[in-house]
Amino acid sequence: MRNLRNLRGIIPALSTVMHEDGSIDEEGIRSLVRFNIEKGVHGFAVTIIAGEFYKLSDEERRRVFDLVIDEVNGKVPVFAGTSHTGTEPAIELSRYAEDAGADGVIVMPPFFVKRESELYLHEHFSRVANAVDLPVMIQDAEEFTGVTISSTLCSTLAAEHSNVFIIKVEGPRTLEKISEIRKLMGDGMVILGGMAARFLLEELEAGSQGSIPAGCLPELLVGVYNSHQSGDISGAKKTFALYKRWVDYLSLYPLLGIGLEKETERLRGIIKSSYTRGPKLDLQTNHTEALKKILAGIGMMAGS
Template sequence: MPCGRKRCKTFGPEDIRGSIVAIVTPFRDGAVDEEGFRELVRWHLKEKTHGLVVVGTTGESATLTKEEKARLFEIALEEAKGKVPVILGTGTNNTAASIELTRMAKEMGADAVLMVTPYYNKPTQEGLYRHYEAVAREVNIPIILYNVPGRTSVSLAPETVARLAKIKNIVGIKEATGCMRQATEIMRLTGNRFRILSGDDFTAFSLMALGGHGVISVAANVVPREMSRFMEACLKGQWDKARKMHFKLYPLFKAMFLETNPVPAKTALSLMGRIASPEVRLPLAPMSEANVEKLRTVLAEYKLVES
């Protein structure tokens, strides 16, 4: 078990808050760059990121093997050493496979798992409920739902989220619809126990103002300390300060989606010298030269690269 989790601090759902990076998975020549990933985790700890999501959408979970996922989980847990919550991505479009990955995450010592709605299958709301119920029944670990219909073609209805919130170890949701009506309904129906996390940097300020608990962030890959300070201001109710930070960071939020995530984030990290290569796995493709120049211009404005 990495880090000897009994000897390390463990975190409860109440500790899942603030700026949680959806960390990228660096590659070199087609393979996971383990040392590059280790260095990224160390950097985030130094920059005061509040938590790590490993092998999420931004970590290219769809094209990683089970063995690669296990190794990334292991490295993150080794490096975090109980300093911040480590949330492992275990969602798939196959309930049995999701149970298997979630069980592995629990055995390795994860603080929680993040489970995306099953993609491609297009389950009904009842199918979505039964999927999550099955995993929660089989593995006693805190589960965070992940609702991102732009990626999966299905969306968890607020009423379904409220049903799932009654299951003890389903503790929160990464809400990435970008819809404040949806977020409001979920908050109204689930109450204070349930952790509500923004799944979009664009909506983090608004969701926090509604009473959310944090953001699972793409931009934190590039500006971890700034995102940490932004979320801390929100958590402390320093709304004037937080609003200014939101507008300051907004151009960078947009730049992270010039093309499909995580292509811009990995390109930015490569330009910054934080990873050796911007490499992504097919069917993702390298960023177009035109968009690389747009991205470089934004990064230079934040003094992250030379102008």
């Protein structure tokens, strides 16, 4: 089993690539994996929010695990998103991921468990952690789930379970929570940011060790991270300024985020279709034209 206590870097949340009829595009997924590996990413997270896990059947999620694990072939860690509507299905999916060769699982709270139910959260994460030997990454996605995972609960779970030592933090208090967890746990928790890496530099300064962004502009974010790690803060800011032009546009359309990420991948020649499953809002011609202009301006269009 891979030692992930030193996990660092840019770990894209892969799109689940689809054909225009909505079926899974297996070669498209493989193409996206190869592209990201060529650009130097440090791992992958599959079938999480950006991967439309909530629109996939369990059978499809298992197939995506198999595809990505096979294509990666041990080059970097693969985290399988096993979030589900209840604890038992999450355990079943996590066990499948372990048997398939995933390096870890990433789990959100069930959506129905709200703020007043921290005992439920503790029970849910504990049972998943007890069910597998793999590292269990907690995904703290309050903005999406409406569920608060306190820094204290994270610390408690890590103290009780040797395989709970990674968290993805994204939400209205991201920077504050990163600092809280770092103060509580020191180096005992690997902290990764999210939210499309729009606050990557601030998160790194607050104590994060990387980010789980989309997989459409990996070379820019790997460049930002590597420059920051080497102490070249000026270079990191310069590269991030290019990425910011894209992520600022993404931020204008929060309901179109997954579609815009996939359309970026299509415009870059990585995948053939930017189809997303419902519920969704369709992209319009003006969105595609705006993306073309942004990508051309930062040298990220296909062939540039």
